[in-house]
Amino acid sequence: MTTLLNIPLVIHLALPLTIILVYALVAIWGERKVAGFIQDRLGPMRVGGWHGWAQSIADLLKLIQKEDIIPANSSRFLFKFAPFMMFAASYAAFAVIPFSSGYIGSNINIGVFYLLAVTSVLTLSIIMAAWASNNKWSLLGGMRSAAQMVSYEIPTIATVLTVIVVSGSLNLMTVTEMQSGNDILGFLPNWFIFQNPFLIVAFVIFFISILAESHRVPFDLPESESELVAGYQTEYSGMRWAMFMLAEYADMLLLSLLGAVLFFGGWNSPFGDFMSGPLWGFFWFMLKGLLLVFVMMWIRWTLPRYRVDQLMHICWSILIPLSFINLILVALWELIF
């Protein structure tokens, strides 16, 4: 039992959690500001002084005080358990993300495969919440979410596999280390996105798939507020609902960071040895991840939502064939060059 209490393990357990909590506060405020600026208004301005920076903290305090309502005809245990399982699933996946050259939660060899496996539990927790609520909107949202996530898992895995074909390792730390240095055309960093033209196609497919996996517009059908109230979140209130929000934002960050590792060199500095090192590595890594999160927000407030049949058509008729053809092309490119 003593090994559980020594400091490295405590840091290992707490560091990603701290990052996620701070990020979630900033990202929720940031999303509202981005939405505001895109729609030519100001967004939250009152709380905290400068541009309403304390809005998320005020919202959090409000949510803590709210009553925890559990519907009378719900399945009590599953209803209470689902939000925590959802956050646990997305948080467990952070274990294999290399935050900097000096820090990774668990340096296991199956890295990215573990990440994909653990995030598949997210789908189940959404179905659990949807069914336990005993509400038709919740159940519809849950069904849509299950169909969507199971479908979009395939192009995500196929595009991750293309990067694995190039890197030859499932360990995300090794994948990042392979992208160090600035050798392409003399100045470009050795990131995978610059190494191979087909990997640019792979990144586009990957980004569309992670938008769908994290339920972002234009693929937010499971929780579309205009037709399904809020999908599987309809019956939830207070902190349980906040856990769903936290898990969703954590999932966004997780998939963005995965994209940063696989295609944009993880913690590698874009200027070679200039501004590199463990702390700068953390800075660059978070910058790349947050940039992708920002693009997700930007897309959310720019594009309208797809219909369910269009969503499935995009996945099964376009993305999946394209990603598999792309996988073969990348493998051929690696064989020839």
Add this chain to the structure above:
Amino acid sequence: MEVTTLLFYAFAIITLSAAAVMVFSKNIVHSAFALMFTLIGVAALYVLLYADFLAAAQLLVYVGGILILILFGVMLTTQGLTFSFKTTAVNVPAATVVSTAALMLLIYAFVQTDWTIAETGVRDDTVREMGMMLMGAYVLPFIVIGVLLLIAIIGAILMSTRLSAKNDGEI
């Protein structure tokens, strides 16, 4: 006690109790979610046995794939939360004989097997070895399974499209 031993017992208890809930629950969706806890517990036991790839595959295939399909099927057939299945026992004598025989067989196999205990050193890269084996010694079974699955997928697509063509006549 070591942390791994504690973890083993914790996951063993989770696995067994969830399995009991799965078998004895009257609500079929509760059974399905109990199955999820069992599968996750088994995956954790795989990790404790150094079979990390197998554990992740278990999560991805069983929890992320098959269990979701089971839940889909159950939710489309049952009538919501208040509806519970009336489970009745049929063919009790035959079932008793068969399950007792299966139990005897399992106990016999457990007693007869010479359980070798592997060294608990740090293993690295089970994935590479597994890939080499799949592409080397076991390449023929691997390809045969692949072809079999492909045939199954084509069959499933054929069956579902024929049904939908009959239903609405156009697509």
